[in-house]
Amino acid sequence: MNIIEVQHVTKEYANHKALDDVSINIPKGCIFGLLGPNGAGKTSLIRIINQITGPDAGQILFDGQLLDQSHISRIGYLPEERGLYKKMKVGEQLLYLAQLKGLSQKEAMDKLKTWFVKFDIKTWWDKTVSDLSKGMQQKVQFVSTVLHEPDLIILDEPFSGFDPINANLIRDEILELKQKGSTIIFSTHRMETVEELCDNIALIHKSKKVLDGPKREIKQQYKTNTYFVEYRGELRMDDNLYALEGVRELEEGYQKASIHLLGGITPNQLLGDLVNQVEIRSFGENIPTMSDIFMKAVNEVPEG
């Protein structure tokens, strides 16, 4: 079951196309990474899902229904450019934002109390936002994003501006929200975050979707049938089994080689061959990192 189905969405601005026939499915209960270089069209897509702007063509389904105003209270959105009313008090501001998302004053109050205890920020209630540090403001804004317990949480570069301790805190909260059944969309170009947290990804480049699916499947798809071996000794090539792609000197006479297997050859055959030649320290498959995949996918797209 998908919480969001983006179907053939196109969005054009005066002088450029922001999204060109993009279709993406976002399954319920996953952490979804929306990736792409700057200016690829991520923010445009997020704004369309948030109903800040509308698509020129195509449609969006939310939980199987055509996206409409009633879904607004089921979405929480943390934009990349964080912003709060600078001269408003923290408590009042959070109450206001929560009420705009459809909570009653009392519900909002109860939920806020829980969060203020959880984040240990009770003393902030009567402070003016401009008196808080940037990191503190980020925390307040995170609370405002998730307070109404939305089914879908959209986070645009959520970790930017947090120190490592607070980043961990937020990461744990995100995982907890996922446990509770929320779906989380990450828009980011930080590949470590994607590697660590995301279950599914979509990659947008130059207004087009170039790649999407579960992270593991994509990694499989991008595997090049290459293995690495760290060894000592003389490695002799067997052109019928494999091709040596590169050798790098390590410390204490060890070397690390990257080996591409030819079709139909199993890793065991390779290992059997290697054992006879050199002293092996470690051996494993080269699994592409998200960063590799990102670079590769982006570079594969023809210019223009």
Added chain:
Amino acid sequence: MRNIFLVIKREYLVRVKKKSFVIMTILGPLLFAVFYAAVIWIAVGSVELKTVQVVDESHLFTNEFKNTESLKFTYLSAPIDSAKKGFQTSGANALVYIPKDVIKEPKSVRIYAAKNVSMELKSGIEDVIEKQIEEIKLSEAGITHKILEDSRVSVKSETISLSETGEKASSSGAATVIGGICAFLIYMSVFIYGTQVMRGITEEKTNRIVEVIISSVKPYQLMMGKIIGVALVGLTQFILWIFLTASLSSVATSFMSDKMAKEAKTVTEMQQGMPANGMPGGNVPNPVEEVMGALGSLNIPLILSCFLFYYLGGYLLYSALFGAVGAAVDNDADTQQFMLPITLPIIFSFVFAQFVLRDPDGSLAFWTSIIPFTSPIIMMVRIPFGVPAWELALSMVLLVLGFMGTIWLAARIYRVGILMYGKKVTYKELAKWIFYK
């Protein structure tokens, strides 16, 4: 609807709770009361004793110049040349020279003074001389003082407005004052609250909170919520002002009433001293009382309700435009280039208002009170003088259409502008935004 109400509530409370609002609310009427008191003070306090020396070679005016509280006449027997020499050291404010043959050559009278003399003094002296010569000439012609007195008939007219409800006394003086005040208040409030809307929108944009808000509220609702919220702030301020001013000025009036009674006496004395004014002495109305009394003759409920209507209409029309500017730019500094075309009609209407006050039924008055961009100020100037119902209705309908138009326009610009950063916007671009899907 719930959301727009929440936005209105926030915009209203944030502003009303501000210190500057509280200060302005208290200071406004205080300033007004001080101004009011100062006007009366100046009117009364200008009674400063001036000495006027008279060299009367004709000997026709001996003791004709009567001393008043503000003027003291001394007669010099010295010839004019030595009087002129002595004038500098005498400390007198003016020297009047009446030559021998003044009856034949009335234009030969001279007034010497260190500085320019006031019109009041000049015409007062001229009046006395004219009067005296006139009397001399009349008696030479055989007309006695008695006949003259009998022939003098005082005519004083009262302006009466004719309307379906019958005759009622009106005072163009009071209408001028009320019309002027209303026009000024609307002029000020359109500026003050219009720019508040603009600032608020730019603030949301530069704070980047706008993206969070419009993920819950439609841009149109956010804009309207802000406009209505600020309008209510303005109304609150007016109501508090009217209330506070009324109580403060009643205090000021009672404090000043002594002074005013004295002033009325002075006026009477002056007029008796210079009978040329044509009114038999004694029956002199206090001008302040006259205005106050005339207030009663104006249709206050109509003026108040029209004031509210034109304040709201004018405010909505212009604040929408101000709001569009706020949405189009990134910071306050960039607003200048778009402000001018919006502020010009407001300033023009305030300038036109001065002419309309003098001629409230002319064609300038008619057209500017019909066109929505000038009508909020101009119509308020005209209403105290009385405006035909159809003109009022036409002006109101056009104003409503006008602000609906500017709000529509502003909303089109707003929804694009608030998400547009780091771009110097041109008029051409704004026009494009209006026609975006």
